[in-house]
Amino acid sequence: MTSVRTFLIEPFDIMLHATEEGVSALQARFSTWLRTLSGEARFLCWQMPATLDAKIAALDQAEIQTDDEQRRDLLIEYRREYERMNAGAEYQRALCGMVLWNDQNPRAIAGGLSSAFDTPVTEGAFPALFEGQYELRDRPFWHLAPSGRPGGRPYWAVLTSYEFAPATWNFFRPLPPLLRLNFPLALAVDIPKTYDRNAAIDAIESIIQAYQVHLAGVRGEDSRSVQRVADCRRALQEINNGDALHLVQVAVAVAADDLETLKERVAAVINETRAWFSLRQEVGELLSRAVEFFTAHRTKDINLPTTTWPVTSRELALMLAPLGYRKLSTTDGVLRGEAVGGAYPVFHNSWRDKRATHEVWVGQSGYGKTFALNCYLTREYAENGISFDFLEPMGHGRHIADAFGLPWYVLSAKATKLNPQDVMFPTLLEQVSHTTRLYETVLGRQLSGGQRENLERGLLGEALETLYRGFPDLSQVTPDLAPTCETVCDVLSNLGAKPAMQGIARDLADEIAGLCTGSGPWSAFLNGTTNVDLTRGGRGWISPRVFxxxxxxxxxxxxALAYTQVLSAIRRDSLIDEQPRIIAVDEVYRLMRHPSLLDFLIEAAKTFRTRRSKLISVDQQMSVFLEGKARLIFENCPIRVIFSQRQGMNVFRDDAAFAHFNQQHRDIIAQLPRFHFVLDIQEEGLFYLFGKSSPGELARFRTT
Structure with a gap:
């Protein structure tokens, strides 16, 4: 006996395909999968009213638990905003599913569905259409009523189709308007049979022949029959082009809290679909059987009178349109934005995994990156208590520092000292390698690749090891104890067993000293004790910081050196515990253009991920992250936040990382207005969002 498999399908946003080419591509992809059907199948969509009540309750709970007054104030602010959104909108939750009677491996089937529909698909049980016991009642009309203790359970009616005009369907009518009716309903597209090619041609030709016999005996014009013949001939053409022929029927279940409302809703559904297919309200025992369309029961076991209609794969593909109407799916996580077109909030929790989920943010200046980032950092801090470090090169960090009363660390060439020898790594080998990278950046060349360069690297490493070995415990070397650049040069100049090596060591020491000591261009910044507090200082939790x-x-x-030392200190702290933290680095190309520092950033991204620290790398162009070694950072970032990219659009067309983008996606990205962005989350979906903000966020960050 053939096994039954049930799959849950995450709806996507058809607004990202809303061009003639986009919907044609969707229809072609769907119909290609439908042509492969060999057994029975059924597509289902459930739509239920949804609220933000769970989100509001979570904020209430967090407010009770926190001891931080600032967090508590923010939680109250966000709770009020969600209450306002809840009262002013009518949200819905949508879920789609597919039943297949198939003996193939369920993982392989899910993979095929996911590839065909370009959205996540998992094997899973369907939700029940209703809970508890129900009974049939015939007054004032046939319906299902809750029996026993009603407990606020709704009344239900089921309608089934009996005549189609599929040639006039598209992805936007008639099923999507049903989903915009703001009341609970479920939709089933039942496919009890798929013909093989020869049987399909015979079936269509017999229908044509029957209509021709009918027309031959009719006096006058029968335009409806003439149109049916034309539809059949077009169906034959599509079958000859590779389409399959399917028998299809549609069932719609409608719910309401009282019978008068149920009657109105049934009438609304019938009227909404009248031009495309006809529905009848099931009565008596047929009503109780029709409910089974929303389960994994075979059509022949449901045993309703046959009212199926033959449609081709291209026509049937349009009946899967509910897949393109994503609604409010979850309130878990923080608000990332509001769906353009759908106007529902989109939440995402990037802390579900034990590891952190890195992000790449790109967009031209003036399109809302900084404002959106400030809002995101605030929400994570308020709702989840996740602290952050914000590194930026423009000075706009003062806005978020002022908003939270945070210390604002401004690093300058005149007032700041950052000692390259500060201990940032737990092992001697890692620490020496890190300090060597800093000196390579200062020298403007890499100490590798040639015989002399390799010798220089070894000598510098020997000097650093000599100094660090003078401490019994590397982890206890505080900034006031760390060797200075001048000390490194003194030790380096005395190394070498032979005259040639001594000459190389003295030359390298003189080169470094000329840059980092005395009157050298970077002496004031590098030669001395670090005067910016980058230590943990015995604190169990580090509050948000802005650099x-x-x-x-x-x-x-x-x-670039300042960026690196600050990131090194943050990385060092992340190794001590696994407290979640966000590290946001704006204008990250300023590090990545130095080869030695790019290597450090790649290694830091890997470390942060395993230590529950989220790295957000921000820049203006996506191409920055796709060149050379920088791609390793991009590939460690499964979340991509894309603001306007009017320049550099070629990467979205040519790079394999964006093979899932169609022309409509690229057009949207090229024309994104201010505060609009595309959120691309690997294996979860693609979202076209508006950066919705609360009045408090607007007040705090309006100047950004």
């Missing part, structure tokens, strides 16, 4: 590098704008070398 700005705008006063280093004139010297890209110093700016």
């Amino acid at each position: 700005s590098f705008h006063e280093l704008e004139g010297d890209p070398i110093l700016q």
Whole structure:
């Protein structure tokens, strides 16, 4: 006996395909999968009213549990905003599913469905249409009523189709308008039979012959029969082009809290679909059987009178239109934005995994990246208590620092000292390698690749090891104890067993000293004890911090070194515990253009992920993340937030990482208005969002 398999399908947003080419591509992809059907199948869609009550309750609970007054104030603010959204909108929750009677491996079937529909598909049980016991009642009309203790359970009616005009369907009518009716309903597209090619041709030709016999005996014009013949001839053409022929019927279940409303809703559904297919309301025992359309029961076991209609795969593909109407799916996580077109909030929880989920944010200046990032950091801090470090080169970090009363660390060439020898790594080998990378950046060349360069690297490493081995415990070396650049140069200049090696060591020491000591261009910044508090200082939890590098704008070398040392300190702290934390790095290309620092950033991204620290890398162009080694950072970021990209659109067309983008996606990205963005989450979906913000966020960050 053939096994029954049930699959849950995550709806996608058809607004991302809403061009003539986009919907044609969707129809072609759906129909290609439908042509492969060999047994029975059934597509289902459930739509139920939804609220933000669970989100509001979660904020209430967090407010009770927190001891942080600032967090408590933010939680109250967000709770009020969600209450306002809840009262002013009528949200719905949608779920789609597919039943297949098939003996293939369920994982393989799910993979095929996911590929065909380009949306996540998992094997899983269907939700029940209703809960508890129901009984048939015939007054004032046939319906299903809750028996026993009603407990607020609704009344139900079921309608089934008996005549189609599928040639006039598209992805936007007639099924999507049903989903916009704001009341509970379920839709089933039942496919009890798929013909093989020869049987399909015979079936269509017999229908044509029957209509021709009918027309031959009719006096006058019968336009309806003439149209049916034309539809059949078009169906024959599509079958000859590779389509399959399916027998299809539609069932719609409607719910209401009282019988008068149920009657109105049944009438609304019938009227809404009248131009495309005819529905009848089931009565008596047929009503109790019709409910089984919303389960995994075979059509022959349901045993309703046969009212199926023959449709081709291209026509049937349009009946899967509910897949393109994503609604409010979950309130777990923080608000990422509001769906354009659907106007429902989109929440996402990127902390479900034991590891953190990194993100890439791109977009031209002035389109809302900074504002959206400030809002996101605030929401994670308020709702989940997740602290953050914000590194930025423009000076706009003061806005979020002022909003939260945070210390604002402004690093400058005149007032700041950052010692390259500060201990940032737990092992001697890692620490020496890190400090060597910093000196490579200062020198503007890599100490590898040639014989002399390799010798220089070994000598510098020996000097650093000599100094660090002077401490019994590397982890106890505080900034006031760390060796200075001047000390490194003194030790380095005395190394070498032979005259040639001694000469190389002295030359390298003189080169470093000329840059980092005395009157060298970077002496004031690098040679001395670090005066920015980057230590943990015995704290069990580090509050949010903001680092700005705008006063280093004139010297890209110093700016890159400052970025690296701050990130190194954050990375060091992440190794001590696994407290979730967000590290947001704006204008990240300022690090990535230095090869040695790019290597550090790649390694840091891997470390952060396993230590529950989310790295958000922000820049203006996506192409920055796709060139050379920088791609390793991109591939560690399954979440991509894309603001306007009017320049550099070629990467979305040519790069394999964006093979799932169609022309409509690219057009949207090229024309994104301010505060609009595309949220691309691997294996979860693609969202076209507006950066919805609360009045409090607007007040705090309006200048950004």
